[in-house]
Amino acid sequence: MAAEKPLVYLLLGSPGSGRREVLADLLDGGLDESDQPAVLLPGAEPPVDADLRLGAPERWRWEDGRIEAAVPAGADRVFFVVEGRRNPVDQLEAFKLWLPGQGLELGRVICIADCAFASAHPQLQPWFDACIHFSDVVLLNHRDGVPNKWLSDFQARYKDQCFPCLFEFVKKGRVHNPRLILEPLALRISHAFDAEPDWVILDEDGEELEADAEDEGGAEGEEEVELVAKEDPYFVRWSSGRREKELPNLEKYL
Numbered sequence: 001m002a003a004e005k006p007l008v009y010l011l012l013g014s015p016g017s018g019r020r021e022v023l024a025d026l027l028d029g030g031l032d033e034s035d036q037p038a039v040l041l042p043g044a045e046p047p048v049d050a051d052l053r054l055g056a057p058e059r060w061r062w063e064d065g066r067i068e069a070a071v072p073a074g075a076d077r078v079f080f081v082v083e084g085r086r087n088p089v090d091q092l093e094a095f096k097l098w099l100p101g102q103g104l105e106l107g108r109v110i111c112i113a114d115c116a117f118a119s120a121h122p123q124l125q126p127w128f129d130a131c132i133h134f135s136d137v138v139l140l141n142h143r144d145g146v147p148n149k150w151l152s153d154f155q156a157r158y159k160d161q162c163f164p165c166l167f168e169f170v171k172k173g174r175v176h177n178p179r180l181i182l183e184p185l186a187l188r189i190s191h192a193f194d195a196e197p198d199w200v201i202l203d204e205d206g207e208e209l210e211a212d213a214e215d216e217g218g219a220e221g222e223e224e225v226e227l228v229a230k231e232d233p234y235f236v237r238w239s240s241g242r243r244e245k246e247l248p249n250l251e252k253y254l
Helices: 019-029 049-053 088-102 115-120 122-133 148-159 178-182 211-220
Strands: 007-013 037-042 058-063 066-068 077-081 105-114 137-141 166-171 199-202 226-229
Touching (some): 019 037, 019 178, 115 122, 166 178
Parallel strands (some): 007 105, 105 137, 137 166
């Protein structure tokens, strides 16, 4: 069944991870002839050779914490490449606000993981944790010279926590089954982009209650409770404005 709205695919990854090369492969092998794709690249990133295979990509801009981007008319598949050097959570939060006004439906979030870069800098594990928390698909790229044990441990970290996302290898810039990667089936552990949010019950002090505790309190009528949409843990901020889950600065390791 065709989607009622154009689908947008969000691509995460560090600079040099091969995002645009992989994207070119997805465009070549993952679409039908009738599809009308559009590519939005971050305006702050310089051109690379792979851009020649992306058709006529547009550029989006980061303006005071907001995404400024126009979707080309007639596009039914939009591929949005996140700026690699900027905090991915900031961009994901802004993307969530940008998406409704564009008449788009989120197809998938795809993370291109630079294995050589990640294995060389274990301090960046929280950065990759954040990206994979939001991802439906994780594409393991740049594996040459990376020990098999590291690759196994990297995947096991998320599988042991029951992350539902799909892990696939990239070989020479190509994936085995592009159509599988672009299948618009949500496999992410995050519910930030779900049409219907998770709900939580808060007591008078703003503390979260279990559902059975709320039932008991309601029966006694001793405490007022409030039902609110649950915020993604990576979007939660302290009263100071800083995020509760802060990420390492990627630029220190580039």
